[in-house]
Amino acid sequence: MSLLRWLFVWQVARKELLSTLRDRRTLISTILMPLILIPVFTVGFPLLLGRAFSGQSQDRQLVGVIGTLPAALRAQLTQDAGGEVGVRLLPVTDALRAVQSGQVQAVLKVAGTLPTEAGSQSGTVQLYAKLGNLKAESGVISKLKSALSAYNASLVAAKLKERGLPASFLTPIRVQTLDASRPQEAASGQLAFIIPMFLLQFILAGSMATAIDSTAGEKERGTLEVLLVSPIRRSEVVVGKLLATTLTALTAAGFGLLGVLLSGVIGAVLLRGQIGAVAGQMGGRLNITPGSVAVLILMALSAALLLSALLIAVSIFARSYKEAQTYITPISLLIVLPAVGLQFADFIGRGAGLYSIPVVNAMVVILDIVKGVLNTPMALLAVVVNLVFTALLVLLAVRSFGREAVIFRN
Template sequence: MRSERRTGAGLRWNMVRRIAGRDLLSTLRDRRTLGATILMPLILIPALALGLPLLLGSFIGGQQQERQKVGVVGQIPVALRTALERDEKVGGQTVRAGVTLVAVQDPRQAVQSGDVEAAVQAAGPLPTRAGGEAGTLQVYAKLSSLRTQTGAFSKVQDVVEGYNRSLTLSRLQGLGLGEDTLRPVRVQPIDASPPQEQRSGQLAFLIPLLMLQFILSGGMATAVDATAGEKERGTLESLLVSPVRRSEVVAGKLLATTVTALTSAAFSVLGFLVSGLLAAGLIKNQSGAAAELTGVMGGQLSLSVGGTFALLGLAASAALIISAVLIAIGIYARSFKEAQTYIAPLSIVIVLPAVMLQFADFLTLGGGIYAVPLFGAMLSILEIVKGSAGTAHILTAILSNLIVAVLLSLLALRSFGREEVIFRN
């Protein structure tokens, strides 16, 4: 009888549901867990998908519209000085403010001390017309500073390019030639990516990363409480001596953990859909650097019906793997705190491969890479978001995850059948 309770010939699903419901009820009573499962994805994902581009856009736009001090050593042509100080306006609105030129003695020292954000010094006489001897304008700036690169240095560089162009055009006109003389062939870039891939933005790799992170955080609370937490409370022993098979205990706890993890994943997808709607509204109703960056970087997630089901299938298979790992770790740990210590490195296991998805275009390892547990699922999720997923790749990733989930579940079942593990504390 004892051996039957440990393994059992088959699962009684009614008993599995009761155990899962018991663990889910314990999770629902913890408001902090509910907040982390439901509210955090809805808040953090739009904040990252929209907040980062808006912040960068506001920063860059603010630098362009703010006047910076630029030091000057020696003399520079009057036309170039005027161009540097002049505000650039479109429709009466300043889109790029000029710079304030101040005389300095030591350009390097002036930049390092913060007296000016950049400084210019002519290595020799600068030309006032094209066709003569070229000159060199040295620009001193803290090039490691994003503020300087998007502000004073960027303005000086753009103005000098414009000055060179004006001298060249003036020379060409004197020879009876037009601007096309310098550019007989023009390059017109046309984005051939599918519309869905264009909308996904450059931060699309964050979607599988955050989905799996929320699967981990959502399932962790239930798994640890249902294993190490029950050890501490002394309720696990009473459950194991009841007329319930060990396989049913593992299946019930695995089901409860997976449901919690998938709930968190579902709300993370909802968070991306909300951020996509907000981004579309922002791009439609506003203009400027913030709206432009939001369109380029931030994901406007849109999924077909088939893509939605494929995404859920991949998320479910990944949730099963993560849940099985969490339960195996939780039952091995002596206490709730010890289980959290063991689980902490799992975040790194998820984050590092997900960061590599930025370079997914360089992966040429063939279809076998989709058989790598979790990583194949993350790669497939990214392809679904971009609208370029293949059915064979999705099925390979799901099957690989399911096989590994079964093996890890058997490991968890073996741990539940060993008294030296159950009663480690």
């Protein structure tokens, strides 16, 4: 293509970019939202959960008791130890009603008499609590199980000492679990899957307004016919609109990447201490190498081209802006549904087939980068696949722009 033809392409792209820049809502969704939402969800949300979980250990929960607890066990339950506050015991008569009504957070029901030394007899304690409740699981249930386990251990230790046996007598083999994850993989936490979801969503949001306005919007305003009767080829019109749409998508992706890098800086500062340790298990501390950033940019570029071409190819069939939005809305499911599945990425085999699925491969590669397990050949395969599908969609769009039944479908 000669320089003059490329100038025609740029004129089309420039017109679409100027139209997009006039919309402040698009600028906000493209620039501000990535810088705000990504740090909020990758650092702020884990930090909030970390505070909530840590706060449970500092709360003195109310626990009902049915039956008689040994004095040593009562002391074990109510005492403060290891930076954790004990519970407060309250006699109740109906365990289920007491928990369900909120009178207490849990109930310990003693069946019979509990032993005060190991080997003499056995006893049973029934623990009533809302097992599906995250607050109860991380707070009172954890405390009660820990206290009961400690009481059992103290009885066994006393009996072993009485018999002149060491504490290791009942545990000849100790299991020591060590984390073999890469530092970056361990730091990414359980919420790492939201990063590729956000990046792809921002790319989609950034390209959507330009793609719809440059196709269905122009059809609705009656300006597309003027453009098509100009001395610009249909293919140049499509490439120009694709260029403008991709640039707005890449702008959103660029600010999304800044949001990811900003999350790493904020996470390094805020995720410290006891609360930070809990939050760090869920996500927030991102440490991406320069090489990974280069692959991330390449992956974002291929995803932006693919989504832009897809939006243009779909939007040109719409009669109006609103109809185009109706067509495009299901496309967001192509991002949301796989992103939800990324929560279970550890169960998914990382074969070439997975990296050959358009859009999905971009999220998988971005997740690999976040976790520090980037497979460069598979990432390059994903880029090539996205570019091939982009070319096919561009050909479809060029063909659609050449059909009067599509262009004048209003």
